[in-house]
Amino acid sequence: MPDPSEQSVVPAKTGAQIVAIREGADGWGVVTILSPDGAFQKEPCLRCPWRRDSPVGAFPPAVFRLSASTTYDLATNEFGCHGSKRDEPKTCAGFLLRGAAHNATVRMYGPDIAEVSSPYPLYDSYREMAIANGVAADDPVLAPCRDSRLSLPDMATVVADQTAATVSRAQRLIRDFIVESAGMDLGEAMTADAMLLAGRLGAAGHLAVPGRDDHPGDTTALALIRKFIVECAGDDLGEDATELAEQLRRHLASAAVLVGGVYEPIVINQGGS
Known part of the structure; x- marks a missing residue:
């Protein structure tokens, strides 16, 4: 894993800044990026784990445990798109469609959910996606996850x-x-x-x-x-x-x-x- 101290600031068009890097497993980890840009994907990317047709196990269970908090009630951190770059981060479309109903940042500042759609079948919730990818159903990190979708109404x-x-x-x-x-x-x-x-x-x-x-x-x-x-x-x-x-x-x-x-x-x- 890269040393966080060496990447505390990422030169970027958006002013994105890495504020934390947490190790997961098998060389994978979760990078927390502070970005004032507010960019988001309008549909799930090729590797989006929210897609039911994505290969299960492409990411280890540990990283799903680390990202579970994005779907907690009134969470302020968002689930980032795996297809975006560190210096140009975007919020994940799958997350916006299936996991952001109770996320405080999304509820207060958007984006407009009408701009996001998916031509692919998606997991109904973060919990379902995490379990499919190896996280134990009774894992405590999944207990606070909120499952309802953010529909247009x-x-x-x-x-x-x-x-x-x-x-x-x-x-x-x-x-x-x-x-x-x-x-x-x-x-x-x-x-x-x-x-x-x-x-x-x-x-x-x-x-x-x-x-x-x-x-x-x-x-x-x-x-x-x-x-x-x-x-x-x-x-x-x-x-x-x-x-x-x-x-x-x-x-x-x-x-x-x-x-x-x-x-x-x-x-x-x-x-x-």
Whole structure:
């Protein structure tokens, strides 16, 4: 096995970095790679162990034991494609289709399962695949493995849950900002106003929802917030309304709630809504 200290950083287009190498058996091992790229296979590769038509025993049981944690509940590590390179790692398509239902990274950040498919028959679960490749059925490492698949309805549910959570978080941030700006808490009235603005931002595609690739419309987040402030005040306060809107926009963007980050270079009509 290579010395991990000699491969702590891999020169790569993606910025991939080897963070661990664990020995398995017969010269095989499991390499853990940190990659900001998020690349994935769209269908199982030629050697994919998730394929039922792949030769059983091509990889020793030890490596299946080491990788079992990728299918544990709320796991953050993913099962990598055996056909990808160390300096350009990709998430395995078989894993996405049969083992990622409860993986936290996949649930929160994707990819969109609609982009992944398999023309080959796949094992129904990690447990089934591991047992077929020599891991004992009663091996403790398999006990926490979650078996359910990530189907299209499941992904839609995940995105809906993430959307609701993001809108709720935006609503709390907006309400806190309103209370601080007003110097008083008017209870349910402020809660309703905050929910209204959060809903508008979400409907316009301005909220950063994990797993959802939104494309905001022509109306900017700043313009929506400014219009909301004018409605609440019952009057257009001119530059004061614009400044307050920008403060709230930055507050939301700094909390990673808005799409596009903190800066939003636009020109806004000071006198209109």
